[in-house]
Each structure stands twice: as C-alpha cells, then as structure tokens.
Amino acid sequence: xxxxxxxxxxxxxxxxxxxxxxxxxxxxxxxxxxxxxxxxxxxxxxxxxxxxxxxxxxxxxxxxxxxxxxxxxxxxxxxxxxxxxxxxxxxxxxxxxxxxxxxxxxxxxxxxxxxxxxxxxxxxxxxxxxxxxxxxxxxxxxxxxxxxxxxxxxxxxxxxxxxxxxxxxxxxxxxxxxxxxxxxxxxxxxxxxxxxxxxxxxxxxxxxxxxxxxxxxxxxxxxxxxxxxxxxxxxxxxxxxxxxxxxxxxxxxxxxxxxxxxxxxxxxxxxxxxxxxxxxxxxxxxxxxxxxxxxxxxxxxxxxxxxxxxxxxxxxxxxxxxxxxxxxxxxxxxxxxxxxxxxxxxxxxxxxxxxxxxxxxxxxxxxxxxxxxxxxxxxxxxxxxxxxxxxxxxxxxxxxxxxxxxxxxxxxxxxxxxxxxxxxxxxxxxxxxxxxxxxxxxxxxxxxxxxxxxxxxxxxxxxxxxxxxxxxxxxxxxxxxxxxxxxxxxxxxxxxxxxxxxxxxxxxxxxxxxxxxxxxxxxxxxxxxxxxxxxxxxxxxxxxxxxxxxxxxxxxxxxxxxxxxxxxxxxxxxxxxxxxxxxxxxxxx
Amino acid sequence: xxxxxxxxxxxxxxxxxxxxxxxxxxxxxxxxxxxxxxxxxxxxxxxxxxxxxxxxxxxxxxxxxxxxxxxxxxxxxxxxxxxxxxxxxxxxxxxxxxxxxxxxxxxxxxxxxxxxxxxxxxxxxxxxxxxxxxxxxxxxxxxxxxxxxxxxxxxxxxxxxxxxxxxxxxxxxxxxxxxxxxxxxxxxxxxxxxxxxxxxxxxxxxxxxxxxxxxxxxxxxxxxxxxxxxxxxxxxxxxxxxxxxxxxxxxxxxxxxxxxxxxxxxxxxxxxxxxxxxxxxxxxxxxxxxxxxxxxxxxxxxxxxxxxxxxxxxxxxxxxxxxxxxxxxxxxxxxxxxxxxxxxxxx
Numbered sequence: 001x002x003x004x005x006x007x008x009x010x011x012x013x014x015x016x017x018x019x020x021x022x023x024x025x026x027x028x029x030x031x032x033x034x035x036x037x038x039x040x041x042x043x044x045x046x047x048x049x050x051x052x053x054x055x056x057x058x059x060x061x062x063x064x065x066x067x068x069x070x071x072x073x074x075x076x077x078x079x080x081x082x083x084x085x086x087x088x089x090x091x092x093x094x095x096x097x098x099x100x101x102x103x104x105x106x107x108x109x110x111x112x113x114x115x116x117x118x119x120x121x122x123x124x125x126x127x128x129x130x131x132x133x134x135x136x137x138x139x140x141x142x143x144x145x146x147x148x149x150x151x152x153x154x155x156x157x158x159x160x161x162x163x164x165x166x167x168x169x170x171x172x173x174x175x176x177x178x179x180x181x182x183x184x185x186x187x188x189x190x191x192x193x194x195x196x197x198x199x200x201x202x203x204x205x206x207x208x209x210x211x212x213x214x215x216x217x218x219x220x221x222x223x224x225x226x227x228x229x230x231x232x233x234x235x236x237x238x239x240x241x242x243x244x245x246x247x248x249x250x251x252x253x254x255x256x257x258x259x260x261x262x263x264x265x266x267x268x269x270x271x272x273x274x275x276x277x278x279x280x281x282x283x284x285x286x287x288x289x290x291x292x293x294x295x296x297x298x299x300x301x302x303x304x305x306x307x308x309x310x311x312x313x314x315x316x317x318x319x320x321x322x323x324x325x326x327x328x329x330x331x332x333x334x335x336x337x338x339x340x341x342x343x344x345x346x347x348x349x350x351x352x353x354x355x356x357x358x359x360x361x362x363x364x365x366x367x368x369x370x371x372x373x374x375x376x377x378x379x380x381x382x383x384x385x386x387x388x389x390x391x392x393x394x395x396x397x398x399x400x401x402x403x404x405x406x407x408x409x410x411x412x413x414x415x416x417x418x419x420x421x422x423x424x425x426x427x428x429x430x431x432x433x434x435x436x437x438x439x440x441x442x443x444x445x446x447x448x449x450x451x452x453x454x455x456x457x458x459x460x461x462x463x464x465x466x467x468x469x470x471x472x473x474x475x476x477x478x479x480x481x482x483x484x485x486x487x488x489x490x491x492x493x494x495x496x497x498x499x500x501x502x503x504x505x506x507x508x509x510x511x512x513x514x515x516x517x518x519x520x521x522x523x524x525x526x527x528x529x530x531x532x533x534x535x536x537x538x539x540x541x542x543x544x545x546x547x548x549x550x551x552x553x554x555x556x557x558x559x560x561x562x563x564x565x566x567x568x569x570x571x572x573x574x575x576x577x578x579x580x581x582x583x584x585x586x587x588x589x
Numbered sequence: 590x591x592x593x594x595x596x597x598x599x600x601x602x603x604x605x606x607x608x609x610x611x612x613x614x615x616x617x618x619x620x621x622x623x624x625x626x627x628x629x630x631x632x633x634x635x636x637x638x639x640x641x642x643x644x645x646x647x648x649x650x651x652x653x654x655x656x657x658x659x660x661x662x663x664x665x666x667x668x669x670x671x672x673x674x675x676x677x678x679x680x681x682x683x684x685x686x687x688x689x690x691x692x693x694x695x696x697x698x699x700x701x702x703x704x705x706x707x708x709x710x711x712x713x714x715x716x717x718x719x720x721x722x723x724x725x726x727x728x729x730x731x732x733x734x735x736x737x738x739x740x741x742x743x744x745x746x747x748x749x750x751x752x753x754x755x756x757x758x759x760x761x762x763x764x765x766x767x768x769x770x771x772x773x774x775x776x777x778x779x780x781x782x783x784x785x786x787x788x789x790x791x792x793x794x795x796x797x798x799x800x801x802x803x804x805x806x807x808x809x810x811x812x813x814x815x816x817x818x819x820x821x822x823x824x825x826x827x828x829x830x831x832x833x834x835x836x837x838x839x840x841x842x843x844x845x846x847x848x849x850x851x852x853x854x855x856x857x858x859x860x861x862x863x864x865x866x867x868x869x870x871x872x873x874x875x876x877x878x879x880x881x882x883x884x885x886x887x888x889x890x891x892x893x894x895x896x897x898x899x900x901x902x903x904x905x906x907x908x909x910x911x912x913x914x915x916x917x918x919x920x921x922x923x924x925x926x927x928x929x930x931x932x933x934x935x936x
Contacts, residue, residue: 108876122907126906291748297737
C-alpha cells in the first residue's frame with residue numbers, strides 16, 4: 001500500500017473511532033471541521049484546480065442554511081424539503097452568478113465575490129422573512145428512517161458521512177476524463193479548447209459544484225445548531241474558507257481536510273489563549289491568522305499538502321503502471337487520398353498595426369504532408385492559430401473538407417478531427433505523461449462529471465487510457481508513462497505533444513516545429529513516425545526550421561516571409577527558388 | 590421628492606462620490622503597476638479617519654504602534670537581505686527610513702497629542718503616520734511576491750486586510766468616531782445649502798486628480814509608473830526597477846487613502862472596519878470603469894456615490910446591498926463584451 005493510502009485509511013479509522021472516544025466538546029469541534037471541509041473542498045476544486053478564486057462561498061452556505069431554516073420553521077416543512085429547496089435555490093443563483101463571472105479574466109471573480117458577499121450579508125440582515133440580524137431560531141433536527149438526529153454525535157455521523165462522500169466524489173472526479181479537462185483549465189485553457197473542451201462550460205460546472213457543496217454544508221449547519229444568523233455568513237468567514245484551502249494546499253482534495261482542520265483548531269485555540277494576554281477584548285485570532293498566512297504564501301505557496309506528500313514519497317516514486325488492456329476506441333473514417341482537405345483563401349491577420357498574415361492562400365489535399373516554412377516572424381504559427389480557431393482571421397476564408405471553418409471557435413474545429421501541437425510546449429506540468437496524452441482523446445469519450453464522481457465511467461476510462469498509452473508508446477516514451485510531464489526533457493515534451501494530438505485520431509495533424517530540441521536519432525524516428533501516419537491516411541501540415549528534416553519528408557512546401565506567401569512547390573523547386581534563397585540568406589542590395 | 594431633497598441627495602452623492610473617485614484612482618494605479626488588488630486601502634482610510642478623531646480628543650492613536658512596529662519589521666527584512674548580499678552600506682539608510690523616521694513621527698505625535706494642536710497640524714500628523722504605512726506594507730507583504738500571480742497577490746491582500754482590521758479593533762475599539770468639520774459655513778446655491786465640508790471634499794479631490802495627472806504626464810517617476818503599467822518586462826529592460834515603482838504606487842495609494850480618510854471623517858461616523866466597505870466602493874467604481882481607464886473609473890465612482898445617496902433615501906436598510914449589487918449588471922456587460930477564451934494564468 002502506498003503511504004497516501006495508509007494515511008487515508010488511518011484518517012478514516014480515526015473518524016470511525018472519534019465519536020466513541022472523544023469528549024462531547026471535541027465531537028462538536030469535529031463537526032465544525034467537517035462542515036468547513038465541505039466548503040473548502042469546493043474551493044480546492046474551484047481555486048486550486050480550476051484557477052477561479054472566490055471569497056463568497058459563505059453566501060451559498062447561507063442559502064442552504066436559510067432555505068431550510070425558513071421552510072422548516074415558518075412553513076413546518078421537512079428538513080429534506082429544505083435540503084432540496086436550498087440546493088435548487090443555490091443552483092439557480094450560482095448559475096446566474098457563474099454565467100456572468102467565470103468568463104471574465106482572473107481578478108473580476110474574486111472582487112465580485114467580495115461584493116456579493118457584502119450585498120447578501122446586508123440582505124440577510126435586513127430581510128424580515130429571514131429574521132433580520134436576529135436570525136432564525138428553533139430549526140428542527142433532521143430525522144432519518146424515524147431516527148431524529150438530536151445529539152452532537154448523531155450530527156457527527158451525518159456530517160462526516162456526507163463529507164467523506166464528497167471527498168471521494170471529488171477524488172474520483174479529478175481522476176477522470178472531465179477531471180483531466182478541469183486540471184487543464186487553470187494554466188492551459190487555450191490548449192484545452194484546441195482539444196474540444198468547452199472551458200467556459202466546465203468552469204461553470206466546477207463553480208456550481210463548489211456552490212452546491214457550500215449549500216449542503218449550510219443545510220447540515222442549520223440542523224446541527226438549530227439556529228442561523230447573518231453573523232455566520234459575513235465576509236470574514238468567506239475569507240477564512242479561502243485561507244483554509246490555501247493552507248491545506250489548494251490543488252489537492254485531501255488538502256481541504258488538512259486546511260479546515262488546522263484553521264478550525266487554531267482558531268479555537270487562539271480564541272481560548274489570546275485573551276489571556278490582552279486586557280481588552282478583540283478579534284486577536286484574525287491578526288494571528290493574517291500574520292501566519294504571509295510567510296506561508298511567501299515560502300510555501302502551494303500549501304501544506306504537497307509538503308506532506310513529498311514526505312510520504314521520500315522512498316522513491318511509485319513505478320508507473322501501464323493501464324490495463326481495453327478494447328480500442330472507434331476510429332474515424334478519413335477522406336480518400338487526394339480529396340481537397342484544407343484551403344486558405346485571402347487570409348489576413350493583423351496584430352494592431354502589424355500584418356502578421358497577408359492575403360495568404362494555399363490548398364492542401366488529403367494524404368499529403370505539406371511543409372510550411374519561412375524565416376522567424378514570417379507568420380507560420382499565426383497561420384496555425386487561425387486554422388485551429390485559436391485566433392480569429394480578420395479577413396479571408398478557411399475551408400476544411402469544403403466547409404467554412406474560419407468563424408468557428410477552436411473547440412468546434414477540434415470536433416472536425418483537426419489536432420495540433422504547440423510551438424511552446426503546452427502540457428499540464430503536474431499531470432503524468434499518460435494523463436496529458438489522454439486529454440487528446442477527450443472528444444472520443446462522452447462520460448461527464450456526474451458519472452465520473454460515481455465511478456460509472458470506468459469502462460470508457462480504461463479505453464481512453466489504453467488509447468493514450470498506445471500513443472505514448474508510438475512516440476517512444478512508454479518508460480515515462482507515469483512521470484509528471486514537467487520532469488521530461490524539452491524534446492521529450494514535444495513528443496508528448498505529438499502523442500496527445502494523435503490521441504485525438506486526427507484527419508489533419510498540424511505540427512508546429514516538432515523537431516526543435518530533438519537529437520539526430522530522435523529526429524529520424526520522428527520522421528519515420530510521420531511517414532507511417534501518412535501511410536495510414538493522416539494528412540500533416542508541418543511548420544519546421546530544420547531543412548534536412550523537412551525536405552526529406554514533405555510532398556510540397558509553402559514558403560512565407562513577412563506574412564506573405566512567396567513560393568509554393570516541390571522541395572527541389574523551392575530549394576532553387578531565388579526569392580526563397582533571398583528570404584533566408586538576405587538579398588544583395 | 591421635492592427639488593430641495595433631490596438637490597441635497599445629489600450634493601451628498603457627489604461628496605461621497607468624489608472620495609470614491611480618489612480611491613478608485615489609487616486602486617487602479619496600484620493594480621496596473623503592481624497587479625495587486627489593494628484591499629488594505631480600506632484600512633488606511635480607517636486609520637486616517639480614526640486617528641484624526643483621536644488626536645482631536647487629545648489621545649495618542651494606536652496607529653503610531655503600527656507605524657513603528659511595521660517599520661521595524663520592514664527594517665529587519667531589509668537588513669537580512671543587505672547582510673546576505675554583503676551590502677552593509679545600505680544599513681544606515683535602512684535604519685533612517687524604516688526606524689528613525691517612524692520613531693520621529695511617533696515622538697511628534699506623543700508630544701503633540703495632549704496639547705491639542707490646530708486642526709491642520711492634526712491633519713499633517715495623520716498624514717505622517719498613515720502615508721509611510723503604504724511602502725512599509727509593500728516591503729513586508731508584497732515585494733517578496735512581486736512576480737506572483739494576481740490571485741496569489743489577492744490572497745496576500747486579504748491576509749494584510751485581516752491583520753489590519755484586527756489591529757484596528759484593538760487600537761480604536763468597537764465604538765464609532767467622527768471628527769469635527771473643517772468649517773461649519775454653508776452657502777446658499779439655488780434651492781440648496783451647500784456645506785463648506787462638501788466643497789472641501791470636492792476641491793481636494795479635484796486638486797489631487799490634477800496633481801496625479803501632472804505627475805503622470807510631466808515627471809520622470811510618473812512616466813516610470815505608466816511604463817510599468819503598460820509593460821512590466823519592457824519597463825525593467827529599460828532600467829525601471831519594479832521595486833521602485835511598487836513602492837511609489839503604494840506611497841501614492843497610501844497618501845490618497847489617508848486624504849480620503851481625513852475628508853470623510855467629519856461626514857460619516859466610522860467604525861474600526863468601515864474603511865473596508867468604503868475602499869470596496871472605490872473598487873466598484875473602478876470596475877464600472879472596466880479596471881483600465883482613469884477617467885472612467887472616476888466617473889464610475891461618482892455614479893456609485895450618487896446611487897448610494899439615492900438608495901439611502903428610498904431603501905436605507907438595503908443601501909449596501911444595492912451598491913454592491915450594482916457590480917452584477919456591470920459584469921454582465923463586461924462579460925458580453927469579452928469574446929476570447931480568457932487569458933491564461935501564468936504558472
């Protein structure tokens with residue numbers, strides 16, 4: 001068993017034993033930890049994994065608590081109805097807030113979460129229906145199969161059962177097709193879109209999930225304390241949830257437990273001990289909290305979880321396991337060789353006053369390898385970005401198999417079986433080689449977040465991973481399957497990029513300088529691989545600087561200089577073309 | 590609503606809006622130059638306003654402790670760095686700036702406070718106490734993370750905000766304070782009495798805005814700030830140190846925060862945590878302006894002031910809810926306008 005699993009087993013054993021061993025006071029404290037863990041877990045996924053920061057989760061906790069509070073006390077409804085109503089209300093609110101904020105760039109979301117945190121705090125405090133600043137009292141206990149959960153120990157069982165289930169679901173989610181996409185959101189959104197992932201929708205899903213977890217925590221809180229008031233949902237509480245996520249390690253599921261436990265215990269202890277040193281009353285614990293956060297952010301920005309994980313892994317990394325064999329994924333029927341595949345007509349792209357691509361036109365047929373060459377800054381990578389929809393063209397047409405694609409976003413173009421590599425390696429550094437390549441096969445699976453959480457996706461997952469492993473093997477990196485992609489040499493990372501593109505089962509493969517940084521032998525095997533792909537019917541558009549590599553490989557070449565096509569033809573024609581020679585070697589004035 | 594009430598609400602809105610406009614400019618300045626969402630600006634407002642009120646009643650405000658101990662902490666960090674880099678010649682300057690200067694200010698406040706000096710002396714003392722907190726804050730909390738992502742810097746801001754609100758409660762207590770007006774004069778303008786205090790606020794804001802504009806357009810430091818805001822790497826390549834522009838923007842922001850606090854102290858009763866809300870209203874103004882343009886940010890802040898004034902007339906209890914809810918339609922608009930896949934965070 002790995003150290004991680006032992007730690008989790010010990011933790012669960014502790015949870016099982018705790019209510020029988022601990023005094024009531026500590027059981028209550030454990031309940032608070034569980035409630036905070038639920039909210040923090042949402043933040044871990046939202047902030048640490050997906051890169052969306054929220055200081056407003058306490059609002060969703062408030063929705064969950066107030067919904068059930070009002071329904072059970074004013075209308076005498078069952079707590080279960082309160083749960084449903086709270087989750088439904090939260091879902092609608094989170095979708096509305098999420099739709100308008102998750103598309104905006106980084107800092108808008110946290111500022112707006114602060115703003116709505118304040119807005120709702122004052123709304124809770126002034127609405128007659130929810131008891132203004134006095135709150136709602138006498139919220140009944142939850143009853144389950146006729147058993148009324150009155151005691152702290154009863155609540156303990158319920159709170160931790162829910163919390164563990166949520167932790168497990170989140171763990172399952174991250175280890176799945178959707179999870180890999182979510183893990184790419186923070187730093188690699190453009191790459192994700194290029195492989196068909198709808199990043200805006202996925203961010204919304206994560207935002208919704210985090211909000212629902214918070215709402216669930218609010219429901220449990222209301223029925224455990226039998227009381228809600230606005231004080232529990234002020235802005236400071238929202239900030240503390242985020243601190244918990246940061247302390248624990250914002251990118252790890254189990255970091256939520258560590259962060260929530262540490263800060264809850266520390267707060268309790270500080271509240272107990274600090275007033276002894278000072279005469280006046282005051283919120284001394286917030287000063288200490290803030291002061292502790294600073295060195296943590298300066299020294300261990302990723303939180304404590306990675307530190308602990310490193311300790312556990314000191315005895316060498318676990319060897320990579322190749323995924324079990326599984327039925328191969330269905331392959332796409334490509335066009336017959338010689339059919340028109342890709343056509344550019346009069347494509348323009350400007351960056352401010354700079355014309356990166358000017359009136360570019362060329363045709364490409366199925367089954368060929370077309371080289372796109374030109375000096376640095378000629379606009380080759382811009383052409384790639386326009387064809388794959390990463391950048392919109394300013395004018396002109398791009399057609400793929402006869403249909404216009406120049407107005408489509410990258411993720412729709414990916415659906416047409418166009419896959420690419422990036423000039424600047426675009427891998428998710430912390431993810432293994434295998435998982436990175438599996439992102440390429442994203443569109444070949446269909447299971448979503450819900451089935452991932454419930455582990456209903458295992459059959460498909462095996463097939464996706466098996467396919468990814470096959471592509472890794474093809475580029476000769478099987479020995480590195482389980483290693484984080486960031487630990488590979490640059491040339492190897494480029495090969496991972498190619499494997500990822502291959503996992504998409506592309507009809508058209510766009511390779512942006514694949515041979516850069518490769519050694520001689522590696523270049524030869526890459527060339528062999530590309531020839532094999534062509535033989536299998538894949539068409540390849542290749543940007544490359546290494547002339548020996550290009551000339552021996554391609555059928556035809558398009559040469560660009562200063563954004564314009566200056567030549568097109570067979571390799572030996574291009575080599576003799578005076579314009580090309582001038583562009584590369586400089587003319588004689 | 591009669592014309593007189595309307596005019597009075599407009600006056601009230603413009604007065605507050607002028608202060609929010611100043612804050613919006615400062616927040617925008619800090620954000621564009623350092624990428625820091627400067628939430629602790631709010632605490633600087635609180636410190637300035639409450640320190641003024643305490644000086645008025647002849648007491649020594651706790652701000653001096655924050656200044657002295659903050660200065661000592663910054664000096665310690667600077668000294669460690671200087672020792673590690675074997676640049677001992679920097680030590681006297683460090684001692685001068687971070688230790689001697691705060692101590693001198695503290696001594697002046699200790700001496701002056703019980704003697705109840707004139708109001709303008711009080712104002713100068715408050716500025717001397719609060720303005721240095723900006724660079725000190727930058728040195729301790731932000732400079733070690735100057736290259737971190739916006740989101741990490743945001744968490745740092747929240748941590749600093751946390752520390753400072755806690756200290757604010759310790760030093761100023763839970764009760765609200767209000768200082769006396771600079772002048773009780775009123776002028777009749779059409780149907781409305783314009784208070785001299787409102788004129789003070791609007792005039793001071795205008796003067797500072799013009800001064801800032803001159804600074805940006807005419808001085809080498811202003812140009813350095815603008816260059817850093819437009820392109821941080823480029824600015825460094827032409828020899829503009831990020832540390833300098835960081836300190837400078839925090840100094841300016843702290844000055845503006847302190848002035849805002851001094852201006853608002855006679856208008857509203859402030860509590861130890863009121864500044865946070867006031868500062869965030871400046872943010873709402875800056876967001877209304879799209880977090881990029883200074884004139885738009887100032888206009889947005891003015892709109893926030895007017896909205897606040899009118900909503901306090903119609904739905905007083907929901908004033909804050911309405912003002913902070915205003916951010917939602919603005920974000921809808923910004924969101925509809927943005928078409929690209931959001932730029933990625935750097936690893």
